[in-house]
Amino acid sequence: MAIKAIELLKGGENHEEIMEVLAAVAADLGDVIDDLNSLQVKPLKGAMTNEVFEVNWPTKSDGHQRKVLVRLYGEGIEVFFNRVDEIQTFESMSKHGQGPRLLGRFTTGRVEEFIHAKTLSAADLRDPEISALVASKMREFHNLHMPGTKKAQLWQRLSHAKSLCSPKDIKNFGLEHLDTEINMLVELLSQGYQEIGFCHNDLQYGNIMMDEDTRAITLIDYEYASYNPVAYDLANHFCEMVANYHSDQPHVLDYTKYPGLEERQRFVYNYLSSEGKEPSSSEVEQLLNLAEKYTLANHLFWGLWGLISSYVNTIDFDYKEYARQRFQQYWLKKATLLDSPSVISEH
Structure with missing residues (x-):
């Protein structure tokens, strides 16, 4: 005990x-x-x-x-979501036969x-068979009809989160012009048609469970779930592959573990084909390119999450160091991902 x-x-x-x-x-x-x-x-x-x-x-x-x-x-983390909405999401998920009651x-x-299933490990995400099951489940999740307006919530959440950072951290983390960066991403990433779906927005391995007998996948923890571009949710999942929250240093991110081109292509192909329709190579490439660009918004979101969490959360986790790594990755990848019309490349 x-x-x-x-x-x-x-x-x-x-x-x-x-x-x-x-x-x-x-x-x-x-x-x-x-x-x-x-x-x-x-x-x-x-x-x-x-x-x-x-x-x-x-x-x-x-x-x-x-x-x-x-x-x-x-x-204090309710800045990133509305707890009443989250409870409503949880109850709606149950009605859809998704997740725990x-x-x-x-x-x-x-x-x-209590779901009697295995919580995935960081290594499980790299298993091609398990990854294909996760991709299919993600597509099913995105197609759910949930309460709320079917429009992206990402940008509003980003701007609000930035407003809550301390002046000291804004200076220390070089965020003085973050509003400009967010506006730039809104303009660049909102061009053309984008599919909006009900996104999990936090699809790290600990939020994915698998029945070891039936291989059925269950997604849990919907605090950050909302309508968003589905490409953003794919981006978030790819970014989470660099983390191991059960290590001795759970805040440390290893970007050498970011999924390579073939792994990302396979995931997007499995995601698009899960409904029985064979996607074209151009459809795979288009979604993959967009997902890669959305990794930038993902780095900013979770960087801000780290800073705000450091003010209010008592869980043993180095939130500020986590934030530093996410912001660092944003600046490192920004030029590569936004200057090239095609970003299918090794990360």
Whole structure:
């Protein structure tokens, strides 16, 4: 039993509310929670926005362990999303048969169904078979009909996030002209037709689960999900391949692991062909080129996320160093990606 997690559930300001919600969830499932000592609480690693726990208790019927997931919301990160909208998204996903069910809510978090599936590792994303399954699932996700206006949310979120950075960090990270950079990206990346879909926007390996028997893929954690250009979501997924959030230095990004041309082409091909229609080579190239350009917006978004998280989040993660790497990558790749009409090249 994890001491830190127990202390959190015992000592938090709203621990009584959490216990009441857990007791209500247990009752809905036909169980009884007598007291806190009947709970087994295990912190789950890899989360950087929230704190996540596996909570177990003995079932009333046969004494086996019942598992649920308790999510304690990270503080202050709502700048990047609206928590009410996120709950609505979560509930809509359940109605679509996607992701875990919402079992209960309390002021600072919620209780979710525990999915009995394997959370992918950083290495799993490089497996061609698993990658193809993820690409197909991403396409299915993008086609969901969800609440909200079907237009890109990215640019508004970027501008708002920049306004919350401290003057000191704006200077230290060279962000004095970031508004100009954002406006430039809006102009360049909004030209021509772009498919808008309901995007996950945070498709790192820890948010992808796979049933090891059926190989079914489930996408979880929809805090950042919104309508956006689908090319942006592809860009985000490619960028996440350089991270390993379960290493000794989870904030360190290794850009030598950015997927090469063949790997990116294969993913985009699998994404486009997942609905049964053979995409042309020009369709693959067009989407891949656009996704590469959207990596720039992705670097800015998660760079700002790192700075703002450093002000408010207590999770053990070097947010500012993470931000520095993302901004550095933006400046490193900007000229290459925007000066060339075709950006199909090795990264």
